[in-house]
Amino acid sequence: MTAIAAPVDFVLPAELAAHEPPEERGLARDEVKLMVSRVAENEIFNTCFFHFPDYVSRGDVIVVNTSATINAAFNAGDVTLHLSTPLSETRWVVELRRNSRKGTAPLLDAEAGQLISLPGGASAYLLEPYQHYPRALSGVRLWVAELRLPTDALTYSNVYGAPIRYDYVPRSWPLSYYQTVFANEPGSAEMPSAGRAFTNDIVVRLTKKGVTIAPLVLHTGVSSLESGEAPYPERYRIPPGTARVVNAAREAGGRVIAVGTTVVRALETVASYDGFVNDGEGWTDLVITPERGVRAVDAILTGLHAPDASHLSMLEAFADADHLSLAYANALDEHYLWHEFGDLHLILP
Amino acid sequence: MKTARERTALITGASKGLGLALARGLARKGWNLILTARNADQLRNVRDELAQITHVAAIAGDINDPAHREALAVLSRGHAGLDLVINNAGALGPSPLPPLLDHPLDELSDVLASNVIAPLGIIQSVRRELKPGARIINVSSDAAVNAYPGWGGYGASKAALELASAVLAVENPELRVNWVDPGDMRTDMHQAAYPGEDISDRPLPEQRVPGFIALIEGDLPSGRYSISELLPAALEVA
Numbered sequence: 134m135t136a137i138a139a140p141v142d143f144v145l146p147a148e149l150a151a152h153e154p155p156e157e158r159g160l161a162r163d164e165v166k167l168m169v170s171r172v173a174e175n176e177i178f179n180t181c182f183f184h185f186p187d188y189v190s191r192g193d194v195i196v197v198n199t200s201a202t203i204n205a206a207f208n209a210g211d212v213t214l215h216l217s218t219p220l221s222e223t224r225w226v227v228e229l230r231r232n233s234r235k236g237t238a239p240l241l242d243a244e245a246g247q248l249i250s251l252p253g254g255a256s257a258y259l260l261e262p263y264q265h266y267p268r269a270l271s272g273v274r275l276w277v278a279e280l281r282l283p284t285d286a287l288t289y290s291n292v293y294g295a296p297i298r299y300d301y302v303p304r305s306w307p308l309s310y311y312q313t314v315f316a317n318e319p320g321s322a323e324m325p326s327a328g329r330a331f332t333n334d335i336v337v338r339l340t341k342k343g344v345t346i347a348p349l350v351l352h353t354g355v356s357s358l359e360s361g362e363a364p365y366p367e368r369y370r371i372p373p374g375t376a377r378v379v380n381a382a383r384e385a386g387g388r389v390i391a392v393g394t395t396v397v398r399a400l401e402t403v404a405s406y407d408g409f410v411n412d413g414e415g416w417t418d419l420v421i422t423p424e425r426g427v428r429a430v431d432a433i434l435t436g437l438h439a440p441d442a443s444h445l446s447m448l449e450a451f452a453d454a455d456h457l458s459l460a461y462a463n464a465l466d467e468h469y470l471w472h473e474f475g476d477l478h479l480i481l482p
Numbered sequence: 483m484k485t486a487r488e489r490t491a492l493i494t495g496a497s498k499g500l501g502l503a504l505a506r507g508l509a510r511k512g513w514n515l516i517l518t519a520r521n522a523d524q525l526r527n528v529r530d531e532l533a534q535i536t537h538v539a540a541i542a543g544d545i546n547d548p549a550h551r552e553a554l555a556v557l558s559r560g561h562a563g564l565d566l567v568i569n570n571a572g573a574l575g576p577s578p579l580p581p582l583l584d585h586p587l588d589e590l591s592d593v594l595a596s597n598v599i600a601p602l603g604i605i606q607s608v609r610r611e612l613k614p615g616a617r618i619i620n621v622s623s624d625a626a627v628n629a630y631p632g633w634g635g636y637g638a639s640k641a642a643l644e645l646a647s648a649v650l651a652v653e654n655p656e657l658r659v660n661w662v663d664p665g666d667m668r669t670d671m672h673q674a675a676y677p678g679e680d681i682s683d684r685p686l687p688e689q690r691v692p693g694f695i696a697l698i699e700g701d702l703p704s705g706r707y708s709i710s711e712l713l714p715a716a717l718e719v720a
Contacts, residue, residue, distance in 0.1 A: 405610030406563035413556070425562065 141454065141461045143440050149468060150301035151475035154310045163332045166469055166476035170460050172452045173482055177463050182330040182477055185434075191343030192387035194379055196430075198325040198395045199348040201316035203287065204294030204308055205323070205355070209249050213237045214257055215297050217275065217322050217354040218367065219286065226263050226365075227278045228355045236300035241272025252293045255282045263365070275355075275365075287319055297323050297355065301472060311473075320352035320368070326473035327393030327435050345382065347375040351395040351417075364443060369399040370414035376403070379410045379429065388431040388482070394444045397421055397430050404429035423449040432481045437464055437471045451480045490514040490561045491698075492554065494545050494604060495571030497524035499669035500621065500687040504568060507691035509536045511699070516557055516564075519571070520544055545571050545600040551607040563613040566698060569601035569620045572639075577674040579632035590635045597639035602646055617658045617698060620647045624663050624708075632675075644706065651704035660697060663708040664690050 155165050161183075169178040169188055189195065205216040215228040229249070230237035249257040263275035282289045296311045313328035314336065339346060351369040379389055379400070391397045402417040404410050408428045420443065421427065427450045438444040448457055460478065469476040491508050495501035497519035505515055505528060514537040519525045522542035529540040539557050543550030558564055573596035576589055601620055612618075625633040626640035644661045651659035666672060668684040693709035 403559070405559055406561075406613065407610045409610045411559075415556075419560065 141440060141445055141457050143461060143465065145439060145471055146465075147301070149465070149471055151470040151472050152301060152303060154306060154474045156310075161332065163330050163335050165330050166467070167330075168460060168464055168467075168469065168476070168478045170452055170456060170478065170480045171482075172456055172480065175456055175459070177460055179463070179467055183335075185330075185335060185479070186338045186342055186344070188479060188481065189339065189342070189344050189390060190388070192382060192385055193390055194345045194347055194382040194387060195339065195390045195392060196347050196349060196375065196379065196396050196400060197313075197315045197328050197331070197392045198351050198399070199315045199317040200321040200325055200350050200352045200395070201319040202296060202308065202311040202321045202324045203319050204290040204296055206295045206297045207251050207290075207293060208232075208295075209251050209257075212240055212249065214249055214251065215322060215355050216286070216290065216294075218352070218365075220277065222285075223280050223282075224260075225257075225278055225280055225286070226354065227257060227276050228274055229276065236298075236303075239272075239274045241274055243273065243276065245276075249278075251282075253283055253289070255280065255289065255293070257281075299472075302474070315348065317348070318350055320350070322355050323353050324473055325351070325353060325393050325395045327396075327477065329473070330477055331392075345378055347378045348372065349375050349396060349399050351399040353395055364398075364420060366416045366418040367395075367398070368415070369402060369417050371399060371403050371410070371412045373412040376410045376412040383408060383410075383429070389429055390432040390434060390479075391430045392434050394421075394433070394435055394447055397427065397433055397447060400429050401425075401427055421447040421450050426450050432479065434477060434479045436473065436475055437461070437469055437478060439471065448480065451482075488514055488562055489565045490516065490558075490563065491566035491568065492516040492518075492558060492564055492604075492608060493568045493570060494518050494601075496540075497521050497528050499671065500664060500667060500690065501568070501570040502528060503687040503691050504570065504694055505532060507688075507695055508566075508698070509538070511695065512536060513566070514561060515539070516554065516561065517541075518543060518545065518550070518554060545604060546595055548603065551600075551603050554604065555607040555611065558608050558611040561611070563616075564608055564611045565613055565616050567605060567608060567612070567616070567618045569604055569618070569643075571600070572597045572621065572671075573636075574671050574674050575635045577677050579636070579675055581632060582634035585635045593635050593639045594642065597636070598642045598646060601643060602650075605650070612657060614656050615658065617660065618647075618650070619694070619697070620644075620659070620661045622647075622661045622663050622706075624665070626661075626663070636675075648706075657704070658702075659704045660702070661706050662694070662697070663706070663710075664694075665708070665710050 163182050165182050167180050167182040207214045213230045216225050218226040229240040229243050231240040247259045257278040257280050260277045262273040263277050295305050311324040314331045315328050349371045402419045403413050410429045491513050493505050496505045496517035509532045517540040525540050525542045529538050532538045573593045575593045622644050623640045625637035626644050647659050647661035666684045667687045690709050693712035696712050
């Protein structure tokens with residue numbers, strides 16, 4: 134995998150990172166800002182996510198990720214260990230970060246054979262650098278580790294872990310702040326955050342409108358906030374019912390709207406060249422680029438992405454770089470907030 | 483959606499003989515390859531060799547196994563559509579070739595499965611990955627149209643493959659379906675048809691590749707072709 138060039142270049146002002154959940158800013162979950170792009174007309178609207186149902190039509194399918202977030206961060210003295218992806222019951226891909234007063238920063242000089250002591254008498258034994266990770270940042274950020282836990286990983290994380298957070302979120306929030314209304318199956322190191330703004334009310338309004346909501350699962354690993362690297366493999370599952378609903382909607386001329394980049398990655402992994410969606414499960418290393426394009430997904434609801442994120446390259450499969458530049462300039466002007474507790478962007482064809 | 487200029491071919495029976503020669507020939511022409519064969523070790527060697535010059539995905543397995551055909555479909559989904567499918571893998575039957583009245587029927591059944599059912603199964607599995615205008619090449623034999631003693635079982639299977647190909651062609655005008663007689667070649671299969679005999683007068687499969695390339699990279703329509711007829715055209719292009 135190679136680094137992916139971002140189509141939009143900008144510097145994100147620190148005040149435009151969402152520092153806390155919108156609920157702490159006096160907003161309901163569904164009251165975050167929503168930017169709507171209509172790519173064909175090259176138009177951009179600013180609205181509120183509460184009005185999201187106005188932008189979808191009867192016959193559209195909204196596909197959501199039902200993976201639930203786990204407490205994947207563990208304090209281990211002067212370092213923090215993030216669980217990213219399980220390779221087996223006890224073997225995980227982990228990220229090590231150095232604790233500082235401000236938060237954590239990647240720790241790149243760990244060595245194979247190192248034993249990290251974790252709370253509750255647990256430990257992580259570093260086996261080898263994670264093979265799928267390119268040698269970015271001249272060091273190793275992701276490791277394959279053998280975990281020695283007093284219990285299974287999920288129970289252990291419930292007791293001793295906390296949600297992963299980065300510097301721009303100065304304090305810890307309970308796991309419930311990191312669950313979407315769709316969350317059903319624990320397994321994500323980080324919240325599939327595009328679904329965070331959905332509320333029961335929004336879901337009911339969508340349903341009344343004749344819009345179908347279909348689930349899939351993609352368990353996220355730790356995000357790649359530090360560099361322009363490509364994402365590594367993640368686990369996915371597309372139920373047969375979702376494949377059927379998506380194919381039927383496409384057949385009838387409805388749009389397939391993906392809630393988040395994780396849904397795009399999973400759906401496109403099982404999409405045939407002609408756009409037919411298959412069911413299935415496995416690991417995906419698919420990276421959506423403008424060259425790859427999208428086959429089955431027509432529109433995406435997503436957060437605002439950092440300038441060096443590979444996700445921006447995925448967005449170019451939905452909108453050309455000129456439109457994205459316009460949209461991101463608008464988002465900066467209108468003080469949209471970035472990251473998992475931030476605002477949203479709906480990109481329609 | 484932007485279309486990639488990349489061309490991708492799926493080849494069965496790619497670890498030796500004609501399949502390997504075609505894989506090498508297409509790799510040199512810059513084609514991406516999805517390869518399969520039963521022998522995992524041989525296939526791995528082919529992959530390692532060709533990965534030096536192009537993008538190769540290889541998965542070992544039996545084309546008679548529906549799960550393996552599905553695995554090939556999954557592998558194909560990772561590519562920007564298929565431009566070419568070469569159904570090259572096939573079965574000869576007993577060696578030496580028996581007269582039809584002595585042909586063990588269970589082995590005839592295997593030959594029909596490998597040479598008719600499996601190639602159709604491959605096409606069914608990847609049907610949604612085929613680009614408009616994609617070419618399907620079903621490797622046949624002159625034993626499909628001529629009556630040679632001993633070649634009745636194999637020939638009947640290839641005759642069935644040819645008719646199935648012809649029907650596929652009329653049912654799918656957006657595809658180019660070719661059923662192709664490559665001519666005799668110095669391969670393991672040909673040797674098995676003539677055990678103990680010297681077949682060194684037969685041409686190597688590599689010598690047939692230019693004819694196949696002329697068909698693959700040209701714009702000939704669906705139909706039956708004999709590589710020996712295509713070779714002069716190939717020489718002209720070269």
